[in-house]
Amino acid sequence: MKSTRDKILQTLLQKPRSTINTLAEAVGINPISVRHHLTNLQMEGLVEGQEERHGVGRPRLVYILTDEGMERFPTRYMQLTTRLLSQIKDTMPGPVITKLFNQIAEDLAGQYSKDMQGLSMEERLDFVKAMLAREGFTVEWEKKGTQYEIHEISCPYYQIGIAHPEVCTVDQTLISKMLALPANKVQCILSGAAHCTYVIQPAEVKN
Template identity: 30%
Template sequence: MQKTRQRIIEYLKRHGQATVDELSEALDHLTAVTVRHHLDVLRREGLVAPPEIQHRRTPGRPKYVYRLTEKAEALFPHNVSTLTGHLLSEVKNLLDAQQIDVLFEAIAERMAESIPPGPEGEPMDARLERLVAYLNEQGYEAHWEPHPEGFVLYTSNCPYRGVSEEHEELCTMDMHYISRALGKIPRRLEHLMEGSFSCAYLIEATQPETV
């Protein structure tokens, strides 16, 4: 990221919010025009929220303050993967294999229920569009392509990376809710965890519906 914009993000993270004048002073007295330019770029990238009016307690013009978005918060280090890994390890120590399968299937069912339902008799390409939209909201960087045997769904990012390497149940969970969403059992062709550039799932056109 461009250095000045990185400094703006770091300042907003430390202080919670800031005006253009405050940012100008913090950035070695950059002009207000330059600061606004960088803020506009960050807003277009979804990292800074639109300015909010903050009324003064004393007479005078209201000031506009800028804050980071949730997307920007993801730029900073966090320990979620480590914590999640520890929690999953403890759960697996407490449950037997069958109970673990039931647990992850239940999670997959809940995730599948989050995908907006389509009309009865919906064609597979429309189902894939709905599924891809949901997966991309969850950070999978998904898309699909036609295939001689049907369709292939690609996910080029793993939201569980850092955890799924030790807990393959998460990959199985993905397979399960993809199956629930599409009404067909996918066959995995490629796997990020095995060094591929994406996970790829074949949805065979001739396969009977599961739902």
């Protein structure tokens, strides 16, 4: 049985730009309760409120799913993505596919290049952690001796990666580009590990 919040999300999927009253009627609860759920969903980044004009008078507030909210309904998107990747792999040579995934990571890293300027190594790691979180990853890092280890506790590419492990090169390339250092993968969740781990070895500073 679906929870009230799931019903609200489902309604916004089917009827985007719904008002509180519309949601209350669709879900079967009072508008005050809907407002409470919407506040929580907005805090989680799943729902966004927007003002919409409808004739004369003050604009009304309507609600839509954010991109993250849309990801709560991944089945069809996952199937489509998997089929697209299968088609690409059937029609393109391996090196071209690798270049395509690398370009995706390089383009994303390029969006943040100015923000990384002047940061120390550990500040860069914190920045990468926050940036990957926005992309759907749960990341932690730790220092071990002279090395740093980046642990991806959860990965938004996992389901796709089962059939198309090439997609893993996106985050590996992205980390390397953001830190300007090679990211060496030492374990992978697709191989049965608890999480993916990358080892970063900063260059030695010579006196």
